[in-house]
Amino acid sequence: MSSETKNNMGPVQEANEEAIEIFRSCKDEILAAVMKANKHDHDHGTHMMDELQRISEFTPIQYAVEDVSYGLNYFGKIHVGNAKYIHARVHKNADTGKVNFHSIHTEPHDAVWDLDTPLKYFTD
Numbered sequence: 001m002s003s004e005t006k007n008n009m010g011p012v013q014e015a016n017e018e019a020i021e022i023f024r025s026c027k028d029e030i031l032a033a034v035m036k037a038n039k040h041d042h043d044h045g046t047h048m049m050d051e052l053q054r055i056s057e058f059t060p061i062q063y064a065v066e067d068v069s070y071g072l073n074y075f076g077k078i079h080v081g082n083a084k085y086i087h088a089r090v091h092k093n094a095d096t097g098k099v100n101f102h103s104i105h106t107e108p109h110d111a112v113w114d115l116d117t118p119l120k121y122f123t124d
Contacts, residue, residue, distance in 0.1 A: 030099035056081030
């Protein structure tokens, strides 16, 4: 089982057409997770979404892949407008090729990142 310290995530690279399509295929689920985090932030005052006023675009710019026995985990940095980014994780099934949303990267007081924040492995 992978963890933040022990995993097979490959190098971060510029998003190619395949990676862009993979993340766009889960756009609705990714944005729903952002809205859920925003509601949690509002209800509990965690302030992790303070920097994201609205989502004006959805452009994957970087990605990395982890090869696992049951398929591929894709980690992506997605520009959502106003120089703000979210990090998302999706899974592509080895047998069916189906892509499923897994999660967005959140930390106790952050879920919105800037361009300089490196894309890294996450499990949430």
